[in-house]
Amino acid sequence: MEFEAFSPSELAAYLKRIPVVSALLGDGELEVVEVGDGNLNYVYFVSNAAAPQRSVVVKQAPPFLRLVGDAWPLRRERMEREVAALRRFGALCPQHVPQVYHADSGLYLMVIQRLASHRVLRGGLIDGIVYPRLAEHMASYLARTLFFGSDLYLAPDAKKAAVAADINSELCKITEDLVFTFPFGEHPSNAYSAALPAAAIARLREHEPLRVAAAQMKWAFMNHAETLVHGDLHTGSIMVNETDTYVIDPEFAFYGPIGFDVGALLANLLLAYYAQDWHERRRGRDPQVYQGWLLDQAVLVWNGFAEKFAGLWRGHERDSGRAFVGGAADAPAAEAFRQRFMQRLFADTLGFAGCKMIRRIVGMAKVADITRIADDAVRAQIEVRCLRLAEALLVQRDAFASIGEVVELTARLRAQPGFDA
Amino acid sequence: MEFEAFSPSELAAYLKRIPVVSALLGDGELEVVEVGDGNLNYVYFVSNAAAPQRSVVVKQAPPFLRLVGDAWPLRRERMEREVAALRRFGALCPQHVPQVYHADSGLYLMVIQRLASHRVLRGGLIDGIVYPRLAEHMASYLARTLFFGSDLYLAPDAKKAAVAADINSELCKITEDLVFTFPFGEHPSNAYSAALPAAAIARLREHEPLRVAAAQMKWAFMNHAETLVHGDLHTGSIMVNETDTYVIDPEFAFYGPIGFDVGALLANLLLAYYAQDWHERRRGRDPQVYQGWLLDQAVLVWNGFAEKFAGLWRGHERDSGRAFVGGAADAPAAEAFRQRFMQRLFADTLGFAGCKMIRRIVGMAKVADITRIADDAVRAQIEVRCLRLAEALLVQRDAFASIGEVVELTARLRAQPGFDA
Incomplete structure (x- = not known):
């Protein structure tokens, strides 16, 4: 089937025919506004013109990468994958995931909850806005979605059935290529800032410890089917206001490493941190105040996540009476394993954060x-600082004892002069 | 469907009706002999009574664990899994995998190549027999089956489709329980030798580093979908003679860690090593001669496997022009990653070997x-020596620089007196 994006009037007419959506929007004329960022999908806000608070989001996922066009075809399954993931994550975290009202696989289309008083977190961070509940909410979202999909909670057969059901080859391939492979070689999809020193680019290609570490993270991404991850949890996939936090756009969801989502969020907070030396200064403010808040959020997200994740795990073992390590839930070995597990998860998280930072500096997106x-x-x-931190996160990921050490290094690299390879 | 094992005459009559099998066996009376070990399946040798070299193996996998009976039900899929794995491994290694002539899922039955001049390796090792080509053959079998199922060779979408197709929850659960969980706690399925010191049993339950390491291997077993593994590659799953080596019984096959099969084989060679202090002495021979051969085989299997696996990988990258690490196949980073990968694989292998040894001493089978x-x-x-080595393999698995160091420790522990916890 040839894909054709709806015209506004076609979309309005279609939605009128869907009872559940029509009931939400009410009678009368509908206003349709296209708001997508143009990378992957068509996204529309559809509202009742006479009662704009009656509003939904329509997302149409065409069978190709919108940014590139027909030359990069994608399958219908990505829209089905996103709907399934929204429902799964929504069941675990209803307060942080938009509701799905309607899905139509034939039209590559879903209708979901409008977050009308929220904005994309990335824009808010660029504007230097403080979100007082963000870290707590994200820690909770990450802990719940990542714990309940794993072997630490699910029965082994249910977990394995979920692994098979959530295979997402097509979108995983995009990550395998754009995050873990192309940035480390010469590739036409790479894009470099005009003034980025050649030595910084050369280092990505030639510094063996960095290349080895990135390949290890690629291997983990492709092989470690630990839990259902969002798969693309940057600050553009989060909608916020003062009181709420929502995670959107889980079309990359698949069974992958627990640290992947946490790493993606940390990476984007750390990129935002370095970028504030421009944005806050341009607003005539001392960047260090907001930068301090950003680093605090990185600390609160990791520590909050780790505490909640371990808490869910401990509680589940106590309730079931059985420990993953075998034997009773209160065996000292159960807690010893948990601590080592969280250490390893932290190292994984930092490694993924490093890869995510690098791709945002030298990769396509x-x-x-x-x-x-x-x-x-x-x-x-600023890009050089991002790359230096990313390298340290990757290469030294097993050596960081705490997120506190990570933010200390982050701040230290900000204070250092230019790049030397 | 209620399962009923064939009587010999029923089985003979059935096989006569299968053209390909009937052609192999020829006309005339068939002789049927049950030869299974009774753990899981019914296994028959069926031969032409007048021409015994015309012979096949019939394996019937009942919908329950034969050792336990109806109380441990199993699904029909395990027989289908075994047939699929035999065909897959056979395509990669025809000289080391028996041919499948016929499969009948409705009867839980397969008809495969008779290895009439071969015996089960475990029996041969107990009898102190030298198999001059064993290590070379197993190194080759392991390298080929484990490499060609992995992301190092397969296209990412083909690999992921194979992961989904080869989910094997039921038999994986047996391993998760009997290898990685029950031996480390009190469990009715555990079975201890009368004279095994209580301290040796207590250590499995109480020594935290050992418990943590075993749980890490359990996590890897359940989550690291690296390649299609045989899943039960002990010396009872290998048929040998002077010139041939065949790997049979892959019903536990699933996408798991590359080190799992290699670890299983090493574990069984090391168990055989310690056991020879009884068997060879009983035959009036100095055990150290055959023990030396056994340790040599462990060295040759690992080193041969590692060299062949890395060689297949290197060759594939050279042929395709692309390295897993990204960029050109001849990038120094490609070789640096390969070396680190093989080190990690060695550590995994030792960890799995340790778990496999422990379960054979204190577990059900x-x-x-x-x-x-x-x-x-x-x-x-002898059991105490096995447990001490297993613990060292698990806890120090990242510290062994070579298989040579492993066999040195193996020999050293043989020379030490009794167990102290």
């Missing part, structure tokens, strides 16, 4: 935190 | 190498 820095020299300097 | 030791005190002493 950029982040506005960086691209909106108008001064080439400043942008390149 | 024993090995004849050990159970045939008639003297309780000698058996217990």
Whole structure:
């Protein structure tokens, strides 16, 4: 089937025919506004023109990568995958996942909850806005979604059935290529800032410890089917306001490493941190205040996640009476294993964060935190800091004893002068 | 469907009606002999009474664990899994995998190549027989089956489709329980030698580093979908003679860690090593000669496997022009990653070997190498050595620099007196 994006009037007419959506939107004229970022999908806000608070989001996932077009075809399954993941994560975390009202696989289309008083977190961070409940909410979302999909909670056969059902080859391939492979070689999809020193690019290709570490994370991404992850949890996949936090767009969801989502979020907070040396200064403010808040959020997200995840695990073993390590739930070995597990998960998280930062600097898909820095020299300097931190996260991921050490290094690298390879 | 094992005459009549099998066996009366070990399946040799070289093996996998009966039901899929795995491994290694002539899922039955001049390796090792081509053949079998199922060779979507197709929850659960969980706690399925010191049993339950390491291997077994493994590659799953080596019984096959099969084989060679202090002495021979051969085989299997596996990988990258690490196949990073990968694989292998050894000493399913030791005190002493080595393999698995160091420790523990916890 040839895909054709709806015209606004076609979309309005279609939605009128869906009882559950029509009931939400009410009678009268519908207003349709396209709001997608253009990378992958068509996204519309559809509202009742006379009662704009009656509103839904329509997302249409065409059978190709929108950014590239027909030359990068994608399958219908990605929309079905996203709907299934929204429902699964929504069941675990209803307060942080938009509701799905309607899904139509034939049209590559879903209708979901409108988050009308929320904005995309990335934009809020660029604007220097403080979200007081963000870290607590994300820690809770991450702990619940990542714990309940894993062998630490599910019966082994249910977990294995979920692994098979949630295979997502097509979108995983995008990550395998764009995050873990292309940035480390010459590839036409890579894109470098004009002023980025050649030595910084060469280092990604030639520094063996970095290359080895990135390949280890690639292997983990492709092989460690630990839990159902969101798969693309950057700050553009989070909608926020003062009181709420929602995670959207889980079309990359698959059974992957527990640390992948946590790493993606930390990576984006750390990119935002370095980028603030431009954005806050441009607003005439001392960047260090907001930067301090950003690093605090990285600390609160990891520590909150780790505490909640371990708490869910401990509680489940207590309730069931059985420990993953074997024997009774209160065996000292159960707690000893939990501690080692969380250490290993932390190292994984940092490794994935490093890869995610690198791809945003030299890979195809950029982040506005960086691209909106108008001064080439400043942008390149900030990008170099991002790359240096990313390398340290990857290569030394087993050596960091705490997230506190990570943010200390993050701040230290901000204070250092330029790049030397 | 109620399962009923064939009577010999029913089985003969059935086989006569299958053209391909009937052609192999020829006209005339068929002789049917039951030869299964009774743990899981019914196994028959069926031969032409007038021409005994015309012969096949019939394996019937009932919908329950034969050792336990109806109380441990199993699904029909395990027979289908075994047939699929035999065909897959056979395509990769025809000289080391028996041919499948016929499969009948409705009857839980397969007809496969008779290995008439071969015997089960475990029995041969107990009898102190040298198999000059064993290590080379097993290194080749392991390298080929484990490499060609992995992301190092397969296209990512083909690999992921194979992961989903080869989910084997039921038999994996047996391993998860009997290898990785029950031996480390009190469980009714555990079985201890009369003279095994209480301290040796207590150590399995109380020594935290051992418990943590075993749980890490359990996690890897359940989560690391690296390649299609045989899943039960002990010396009872290998048929040998002077010139040939065949791997049989892959009903536990699933996408799991590359090190699992290699570890299983090493574990069984090391158990055989300690057991020879009884068997060779009983035959009036100095055990150290055959023990030396056994340790040599452990070295040759690992080193041969590692060299062939890395060689297949290197060759594939050279042929395709692309490295897993990204960039060109000849990038120094490709070789650096390969070396680290093989180190990690070695550590995994040792960890799995340790778990496999422990389960054979204290778990439900024993090995004849050990159970045939008639003297309780000698058996217990040998079992203690097995447990001590297993613990070292698990806890220090990242510290062994080579298989040479492993066999040195193996020999050293043989020379030490009794167990102290």
